[in-house]
Amino acid sequence: MSSLMHSFLSKPSKSYLVGHLLSLLQVPLTLNQLHQIHSQIIINQLSKTHHLIANFLTSCLNLHHLHYVSLVYNQNPTLSLSNFMIRASIQCGSLGNAVFFFRRMLSSEMCPDNNTFLMVLRACAASNGIVVGQSIHNTILKMGFDYDGHLQTTILDMYAKNRDLGSAHKVFERMRERDVVACNAMIMAYSRHGHVELALEIFKGMNKKNNVSWNAMIDCYCKSGNLEAARQIFDRNPARDMVSWNTMITGYCKSGILALAKELFDAMDSRNSITWNTMISGYVHTGDFTDAFSLFHQMQVERVRVNEVTLVSLLSACAHLGALDMGKWIHAYMRHKRFKFDVVLGTALVDMYLKCGSLDIALQIFKELPHKNIFSWNSIISGLAMHGYGLEAIDAFNRMRECNIKPDGVTFVGLLSGCSHSGLVDEGKGLFSLMRDEYGIEPKVEHYGCMVDLLARAGLLKEAIVLIETMPVEPNPVVLGSILHACEVHKDIELSERMIKRLLELDPRDGGNYVFLSNVYACRKNWDDVDAIRKEMRDRGVRKTPGCSLIEVSNAVHEFTVGDSSHPQFAQISAFLDEINWGVREIGYEAKTEPVLHDIEEEEKESAVRYHSEKLAIAFGLMSTEPGSVIRVVKNLRICSDCHVFIKFLSKKYKREIIVRDKSRFHHFRYGACSCKDYW
Ligand code: ZN
Numbered sequence: 223m224s225s226l227m228h229s230f231l232s233k234p235s236k237s238y239l240v241g242h243l244l245s246l247l248q249v250p251l252t253l254n255q256l257h258q259i260h261s262q263i264i265i266n267q268l269s270k271t272h273h274l275i276a277n278f279l280t281s282c283l284n285l286h287h288l289h290y291v292s293l294v295y296n297q298n299p300t301l302s303l304s305n306f307m308i309r310a311s312i313q314c315g316s317l318g319n320a321v322f323f324f325r326r327m328l329s330s331e332m333c334p335d336n337n338t339f340l341m342v343l344r345a346c347a348a349s350n351g352i353v354v355g356q357s358i359h360n361t362i363l364k365m366g367f368d369y370d371g372h373l374q375t376t377i378l379d380m381y382a383k384n385r386d387l388g389s390a391h392k393v394f395e396r397m398r399e400r401d402v403v404a405c406n407a408m409i410m411a412y413s414r415h416g417h418v419e420l421a422l423e424i425f426k427g428m429n430k431k432n433n434v435s436w437n438a439m440i441d442c443y444c445k446s447g448n449l450e451a452a453r454q455i456f457d458r459n460p461a462r463d464m465v466s467w468n469t470m471i472t473g474y475c476k477s478g479i480l481a482l483a484k485e486l487f488d489a490m491d492s493r494n495s496i497t498w499n500t501m502i503s504g505y506v507h508t509g510d511f512t513d514a515f516s517l518f519h520q521m522q523v524e525r526v527r528v529n530e531v532t533l534v535s536l537l538s539a540c541a542h543l544g545a546l547d548m549g550k551w552i553h554a555y556m557r558h559k560r561f562k563f564d565v566v567l568g569t570a571l572v573d574m575y576l577k578c579g580s581l582d583i584a585l586q587i588f589k590e591l592p593h594k595n596i597f598s599w600n601s602i603i604s605g606l607a608m609h610g611y612g613l614e615a616i617d618a619f620n621r622m623r624e625c626n627i628k629p630d631g632v633t634f635v636g637l638l639s640g641c642s643h644s645g646l647v648d649e650g651k652g653l654f655s656l657m658r659d660e661y662g663i664e665p666k667v668e669h670y671g672c673m674v675d676l677l678a679r680a681g682l683l684k685e686a687i688v689l690i691e692t693m694p695v696e697p698n699p700v701v702l703g704s705i706l707h708a709c710e711v712h713k714d715i716e717l718s719e720r721m722i723k724r725l726l727e728l729d730p731r732d733g734g735n736y737v738f739l740s741n742v743y744a745c746r747k748n749w750d751d752v753d754a755i756r757k758e759m760r761d762r763g764v765r766k767t768p769g770c771s772l773i774e775v776s777n778a779v780h781e782f783t784v785g786d787s788s789h790p791q792f793a794q795i796s797a798f799l800d801e802i803n804w805g806v807r808e809i810g811y812e813a814k815t816e817p818v819l820h821d822i823e824e825e826e827k828e829s830a831v832r833y834h835s836e837k838l839a840i841a842f843g844l845m846s847t848e849p850g851s852v853i854r855v856v857k858n859l860r861i862c863s864d865c866h867v868f869i870k871f872l873s874k875k876y877k878r879e880i881i882v883r884d885k886s887r888f889h890h891f892r893y894g895a896c897s898c899k900d901y902w
């Protein structure tokens with residue numbers, strides 16, 4: 223500021239001063255600096271220079287110094303200054319401030335103009351401001367502004383976006399002239415509420431339709447799931463624009479009809495970033511990651527600008543696949559292209575590293591995130607939990623609370639599962655009551671599931687049963703399954719019998735129930751019962767999800783499914799697996815055969831366990847990567863106890879670190895031991 227003070231000593235002209243002060247206001251300032259500028263404004267009698275005052279007040283608003291703003295504003299309130307302040311407030315995302323200035327206008331008997339109303343109404347539409355919106359509507363009626371068609375359409379839209387379809391409809395009915403814009407707004411309102419017929423009625427009754435009308439109708443059918451009707455409107459649309467194509471492609475992608483989406487995509491003359499991103503995230507959501515990545519490569523070949531949305535989709539694909547190298551490549555790409563690490567992109571990156579097993583990098587990036595929201599915290603908390611760091615997850619939770627971020631149901635699922643993986647019984651109980659008492663979050667079945675799991679693992683079976691019997695929500699197979707698992711570990715046959723009966727009462731079409739049941743029978747070698755269950759599963763068409771493991775080798779993700787030999791190198795892999803089987807037997811490994819669900823000869827059973835997908839994936843990893851490098855595998859189901867022992871021996875014999883992410887957590891195998899301490 224010393225240069226500022228210096229420039230005033232030489233008494234420059236007024237216009238020079240204004241220009242100079244304006245240039246100072248271009249950069250973010252501290253409150254103290256603003257005070258200095260304000261005194262210059264007063265000393266030099268510039269408080270009626272509208273442009274300068276407006277800029278000055280915007281800087282004050284940016285610092286959230288509302289008191290100071292109203293002080294200055296009150297000295298010379300005009301309509302244009304008021305409108306300026308309302309616009310600036312809305313741009314800062316504060317509807318409250320906008321309403322504050324709006325009320326000031328009314329109380330100082332200044333008459334708002336059309337522009338004032340439009341701005342505030344649009345802000346109400348965008349930020350759930352129905353109460354404010356209603357009162358503004360009343361003011362408009364009182365002041366006699368309601369004949370204005372543009373204003374009426376905006377009111378209609380405000381009601382529609384605030385889910386008050388009745389009021390929106392009333393406004394529409396009362397309109398003297400329903401132009402294209404009003405009809406379009408009403409179609410979109412009906413569409414948002416799923417009233418396809420009503421939307422179609424308006425659409426058909428329109429004398430003139432513009433592109434927005436056609437696109438709104440396509441979108442309406444897509445949202446209702448009637449893709450064929452949407453496609454008919456799309457084909458009939460006389461002036462298809464980019465939005466029409468993108469809307470239709472989005473519709474196909476959301477319904478999982480990727481082939482038709484791709485057909486349209488290929489038929490387009492030109493595409494924008496929305497087109498590319500829709501297609502990529504469509505592939506990611508249907509689990510078609512290879513196509514998602516090949517489209518990303520095509521994007522680069524065609525020199526299409528990749529944006530944050532693309533990267534978030536791809537990072538979530540990497541997280542799902544456990545494709546660390548691919549994720550790292552995207553991270554490097556982001557740095558190279560100088561992407562801003564905002565909260566969304568930063569959280570996606572943290573999540574990718576967590577789910578690919580790189581906890582250290584994830585923690586580092588998380589620490590460096592300039593802004594963290596609930597998603598960032600939830601991601602790090604459940605990440606720590608999955609890696610078996612229950613206490614650290616609680617620690618993160620406490621820091622989150624210090625930052626005044628209110629936890630939600632997801633936060634507590636992360637925390638409770640962390641307690642369960644780390645055997646933190648007291649901490650888990652404390653968090654469970656904190657969730658209800660302090661945050662008013664009603665526990666859902668997944669929270670009860672974590673609690674049951676926590677108690678059962680710790681051997682507190684009776685307490686777990688009491689919880690199951692008193693919980694207000696119906697227990698699902700996952701909840702009962704964790705009790706059964708504990709019964710196996712703690713050898714409580716009688717209890718497991720009771721749980722089995724309970725499982726049978728649950729939805730008989732749920733494949734999960736059958737699997738748990740047959741597992742229990744298999745453990746007791748009741749092969750007749752296992753057979754009966756398998757027969758029933760076949761008869762009812764219920765299928766057990768096949769075990770599937772993924773491993774990333776030289777930038778490609780390889781998939782292994784139990785009982786599937788379609789991998790091009792399958793013969794070599796299974797020969798190599800036999801070899802390492804002998805290798806680990808030499809140092810004490812013995813195959814456990816309980817988890818096999820069939821009455822077959824011991825030797826055959828052993829070979830069924832031998833070809834579990836994670837073993838195939840790890841064997842492939844061992845034969846195709848550098849000695850000493852880390853092997854990372856992602857499995858869709860819980861790792862079985864035989865594979866767990868096998869991998870422990872493997873990590874010792876081959877001196878490799880092996881990281882397996884199964885359905886519930888991470889297992890870091892090193893020197894013959896696992897990070898889960900055999901507690902999973
Ligand atoms: Zn297994």
Ligand code: ZN
Pocket residue numbers: 866888889890896897898899900901902
């Ligand atoms: Zn483990």
